[in-house]
Amino acid sequence: MxxxxxxxxxxxxxxxxxxxxxxxxxxxxxxxxxxxxxxxxxxxxxxxxxxxxxxxxxxxxxxxxxxxxxxxxxxxxxxxxxxxxxxxxxxxxxxxxxxxxxxxxxxxxxGPHGPRAEAPPGEWSKVFLYAMIGVAISGGLFFSIHAFARPPPRSMTKEWQEATNEYLRAEKSNPIYGISSDSYKGKGHVQSPPAKSRGISLEPEDGIARALGKSARPTFARSTITPLRQKAAPAFAQPFARRWASTDKAQDGKIHQVIGAVVDVKFDGETLPPILNGLETDNQGNRLVLEVAQHLGENVVRCIAMDGTEGLVRGHKVVDTGSPILIPVGPGTLGRIMNVTGDPIDERGPIKATKRAPIHAPAPEFVDQATTAEVLITGIKVVDLLAPYARGGKIGLFGGAGVGKTVFIQELINNIAKAHGGYSVFTGVGERTREGNDLYHEMQETSVIQLDGESKVALVFGQMNEPPGARARVALTGLTVAEYFRDEEGQDVLLFIDNIFRFTQAGSEVSALLGRIPSAVGYQPTLAVDMGLMQERITTTQKGSITSVQAVYVPADDLTDPAPATTFAHLDATTVLSRGISELGIYPAVDPLDSKSRMLDPRVVGQDHYDTASRVQQMLQEYKSLQDIIAILGMDELSEADKLTVERARKLQRFLSQPFTVAQVFTGIEGKLVDLKDTISSFKKIISGEGDDLPEGAFYMVGDFESARAKGEKILAELEGSS
Incomplete structure (x- = not known):
């Protein structure tokens, strides 16, 4: 214009x-x-x-x-x-x-006719056409030359090998990794590596196949051309195939670095094993399982070893199993002891299981879960009355060292097997090997494990002498065994984990080995995620249930430590074992005031049960508040009502003790399994004063109220006879 x-x-x-x-x-x-x-x-x-x-x-x-x-x-x-x-x-x-x-x-x-005018229409199309013709001619010449050219030699001549070996020995240089190595002997490493087909299998192979399938390309070009090459190269090269055949297969990985329980594996191909995949290698004749934890780049993956790494060397072959760690599941695991990888460790031969399952699995879908609340009767008075367990729930057994967590779990296994006839899975995580051995023999003595008959429990051990990788995954192994009985056989399974704190502790060690920055008190930054992934798999479904009892070691008896505090969020009931009560000689040393359960609700347990439990806790709390006055002024300064409260509370405290079957060899007292109805009626009688005429000793280590009365009358008769 x-x-x-x-x-x-x-x-x-x-x-x-x-x-x-x-x-x-x-x-x-x-x-x-x-x-x-x-x-x-x-x-x-x-x-x-x-x-x-x-x-x-x-x-x-x-x-x-x-x-x-x-x-x-x-x-x-x-x-x-x-x-x-x-x-x-x-x-x-x-x-x-x-x-x-x-x-x-x-x-x-x-302008349109000036010295700087644009090219006329169609000029650039001509330029592009001429360029493509030139590329086609060049490509044709390239493939023609490669098709009829002699293939490159697969290896160096003997003279070149000897000369190169001599040079490398003098320089102390490793030709594979390019670093100095005093232990390098210069043997067998100078041979040219065979050409890799990268997914193309040609039999026989010729120059065209090499040109299409094995040409050196940049990484971005190779990732784009590989899918097309895998389809087009065999069809194009087969008519021209000649006598140069290749029998190479996709190579496995090789150990690149070993740092304690951490093993780096390098793969030559483009495909790397996914995170959590299991790898296997041979360590001096023994199968060593590795689990992929990180991808470091340059085709190197960082793995955590499930066993000791002593004897591993660089360049050792590693095989990708193509799946997470698989373990045997099913009835064949009952009565047997296995480790984290499913290998038997009880010296009774291989486990006769027809099915295997991965230790990593998603939690059940919400629509598959059952939401009905039902109480699991354990036969232990203090638990059934004050902190009842939910069927399919998660129970935490908190306590310091030496307060009776393992004995409590052993009694639960014995009672559940007798009262309910269900299956149990005991998972030892980072505890003493002696305790696991004692548990195994005690279960044989109590017929929970029958070497020639039907057993009711499967044992999975990863004791404190195991590497952190094994202790961090053995809980998942036991959970996988329990999941099979729940999902495939519709069983109500009892899963015992002793000790869940060792699971957290092992995760902290693994996190440090992987180079992650620690969080509070040195725990791993993924503490909540690691705990949640495992706890969400423990639930009740439409087919069956898993009731989990987890012993939780409390460091320095501090319940605010991140490890027990994180576990609290997933539990339906908490049973706290008190050192102060154990010092009084009352076992199980369950603290009746600190132990809680969401099942203690009148809509679930009934009004009578709820009122009795509330009255017992109230009386014990009043006694606790009066202890300071008693320690300073004595019992004489209390009112008559307070004296009566103290006397009944002390009898209640001793009546909460109970002889265990698994401890019978130590105490000499026959174990008692008390029904819930007898438990409620016995405590109601003590609260109402029916046992005021009996001494306190009559309520120690007995089952129900009738046993306490019989024991009290016997004590009174002995006192009268001695006087």
Whole structure:
């Protein structure tokens, strides 16, 4: 638009200003001889004013105004001369040129027929076509040469091998990893590696296959071409196949670095094993299982060993199993002891199991879970009355060292097997090997494990002498065994984990080995996630249930430590074993005031049960508040009502003790399994005062109230006889 308005703008500028150009219009028909002197004179003429500057040039506004129409009819020589004059004019005084002159210069330079005009339509298509023809010709020559060329030698000659070995021995250099190694012997490492087919299997193989399938390419190009190459290369190369065959297969990984329980494995191929995949290697004749934990880059994965790494060397072959760690499951595991990888450790031969399951599995879907609340009767009075367990729930057994957690769990296993006939899975996580051995033999003595018959329990051990990787995964192994009985056989399974704190502790060690930054008190930053992934798998489904009893070691008896505090969030009931109560000789040393359960609700357990439990806790709390007064002033300073409360509370405290079957060999007292109805009625009688005539000793280590009365009458008779 603005180019077409140039004539009108030129006329308006000529009519409205007295300072327009006064020189005559020089015709473009003049010769070069006439223009040259004039133009030379213009360049050397002094510029005295704006009008002189404009009049000294051979270009005028009327001439420029008609240039758009007259340009195509001008001879090439005149077009060139006009452009040169405009160029020189722009060099000398661009700022003094009029807008019309600038627009004309732009049109001449960049117009449809100017010296800088764009290429005509279709020109770039021709250029692209010619380029593609050249590429096709070059590619054809390349593949033709490779197709009929002699293949490269697969290995060096013997002379070159010997010479290279001698040089490498002198330099103490490892040709595989390129680093200095004093132990390198220079044997067998200089042979050229065979060409890798990267997924293409050709039999026989020829030069075309190498050209299509094994050409060296950058990483980004290789990732793009590989899928197409795998399909196209065999079909294209097979007609030209000749005598050079290849029997190479996809190579496995090799050990790249060993740092304690951490093993780095390097793979040659493009596909790496996913996180949590199991790898296997041979360690001096023993199967060593590794679990992938990190991808470090450059085809290196970092793994955690499930056993000792003593004896591993760099360059050792590692096989990817293609799945997480698989363990045997089913009835064949009952009565047997296995480790974290499912290998038997009880010296009774292989486990007769037809099915195997991965230790890593998702939690059941919400729609598959059952939400009905049902109490699990354990036969232990203090638990059934004050902190009842939920069927399919998670129970935490909190306590310090030496307060009876393991004995409590052993009694639960014995009672559940007798009262309910269900299966149990005991998982020893980071505890003493002696305790596991004692538990195994005690279960044989109590017929929970029958070597020649039907057993009710499966044992999974990863004791405190195991590497952190084994202790961090053995709980998942036991959980996988329990999940099979729940999901496949519809059983109500009791899962014991002793000790869940060791699970957290092992996770902290693994996290430190992997280089993660620790969180509070040195625990791993993924503490909540690790705990949640395991706890969410312990639940009740429409087919069966898993009731978990987890012993929780409390460091320094501090319940605010991150490890027990994180466990609290997942539990339905907490049973706290108190050192103060154990010092009184009351076993099980369950603290009746600190132990809680969400099942202690009148809508679940019934109003009678709830009222009895509340009255027992209230009386014990009143006794606890009066202990300071008794210690300072004595019993005589208490009122009669307080004295009665103290006497009954002390009898209640001793009645909470109970002889265990598993401890019978130590105490000499026969174990008692008390029904819930007898438990409730016995405590109601003590609260109401029916046992006020009996001594406190009558309520220690007995089952129900009738046993306490019989024992009390016997004690009174002995006292009367001695007096």
């Amino acid at each position: 603005y180019l077409r308005s140039l004539p009108r703008a030129a006329k308006a500028a000529t009519a409205g200003s007295s300072k327009q150009l006064s020189t005559s219009i020089r015709s473009f028909q003049t010769s070069t001889a006439r223009l040259a002197p004039s133009f030379s004179a213009i360049q050397h003429a002094p510029m005295t004013s704006q009008s002189q500057s404009r009049g000294a040039h051979a270009i005028s506004n009327p001439t420029l105004a008609g240039i758009e129409k007259r340009w195509e009819g001008m001879p090439p020589q005149e077009q060139a001369e006009l452009w040169m004059q405009l160029r020189d004019r722009m060099k000398v005084d661009w700022n003094e040129m009029t807008l019309q002159e600038k627009k004309a210069a732009w049109w001449i330079a960049f």
